[in-house]
Amino acid sequence: xxxxxxxxxxxxxxxxxxxxxxxxxxxxxxxxxxxxxxxxxxxxxxxxxxxxxxxxxxxxxxxxxxxxxxxxxxxxxxxxxxxxxxxxxxxxxxxxxxxxxxxxxxxxxxxxxxxxxxxxxxxxxxxxxxxxxxxxxxxxxxxxxxxxxxxxxxxxxxxxxxxxxxxxxxxxxxxxxxxxxxxxxx
Numbered sequence: 001x002x003x004x005x006x007x008x009x010x011x012x013x014x015x016x017x018x019x020x021x022x023x024x025x026x027x028x029x030x031x032x033x034x035x036x037x038x039x040x041x042x043x044x045x046x047x048x049x050x051x052x053x054x055x056x057x058x059x060x061x062x063x064x065x066x067x068x069x070x071x072x073x074x075x076x077x078x079x080x081x082x083x084x085x086x087x088x089x090x091x092x093x094x095x096x097x098x099x100x101x102x103x104x105x106x107x108x109x110x111x112x113x114x115x116x117x118x119x120x121x122x123x124x125x126x127x128x129x130x131x132x133x134x135x136x137x138x139x140x141x142x143x144x145x146x147x148x149x150x151x152x153x154x155x156x157x158x159x160x161x162x163x164x165x166x167x168x169x170x171x172x173x174x175x176x177x178x179x180x181x182x183x184x185x186x
Contacts, residue, residue: 043057141177144179148169
């Protein structure tokens with residue numbers, strides 16, 4: 001492969017997207033600096049006109065964009081601050097501990113805990129969403145999941161029911177964090 005680097009700096013890139021380095025191979029294909037790039041097959045990003053390979057292409061209703069352009073577009077939708085992540089994690093911890101204590105400590109039967117964990121997780125996710133007034137963050141689902149996992153530790157020492165705590169934790173994490181899953185799968 002010949003090392004003829006091409007820089008596409010003439011194109012207007014979205015904010016946050018760094019220009020990539022492309023190399024023209026002996027076969028005439030354009031290779032990007034991503035590892036394992038199979039080479040451009042004539043696809044171009046419809047916003048920046050930069051050549052992209054099939055591995056780096058993200059299909060949109062209008063055409064193909066590169067993964068960098070898609071991520072830059074997604075970043076415009078996220079408006080949460082670091083304080084919002086802390087509030088989400090802390091509120092998830094508190095609500096999961098209180099709900100888990102009532103479900104596991106008072107009801108105790110793991111099958112009933114499993115059935116009731118789905119709506120409890122949904123209520124935790126909805127409560128956090130309303131407290132944050134609909135702010136979205138790229139890692140909000142992970143912050144909620146960490147809060148619920150951290151609530152499971154003292155919950156085990158209060159109830160001494162490991163299986164019930166594990167069932168409650170896993171089901172509640174899935175149900176609560178599903179409220180915050182948005183965006184393209186890039």
